[in-house]
Amino acid sequence: MALHTRLKPGKEAEYESVHAVIPPDLDEALRGAGVRSWRIWRDGLDLFHVVEVEDYAKMRAVLRDHPANIPWQARMSELLDVEDDYSGGDSGLGLVWELP
8 A cells, every 4th residue: 555645844853753663552553453564755745655454444444543543643643734534535545557
C-alpha cells in the first residue's frame, strides 16, 4: 500500500524526531494488525509511505480505536497538514506503472 501525507510547514525536524523511536505498544499494535513493514520517505513537506500489510482496511479498523494508536494519532495531528481521523475509505495511492 502506498500513501501520501503532508506536513505542516516547519514541522519537518519534529516529525523525524518523533519517528526516531516508535513506542513499543504502537509497534506491537501495528504488527498485531498485520503490518509487516512501514517505510516513510520525505520530500520537503510531502511524505510517501509504503506499507506492507496483509489487509489494509482491516488494519485501519483494528487501529482506529486501539489504545496505542489514539495518542499517536493525536501527536501526528499536531504535525500533519490533514489529520487522519479514520473516517474515510482511504485506499492509498493508485498504481500507475511498475517495472515488471
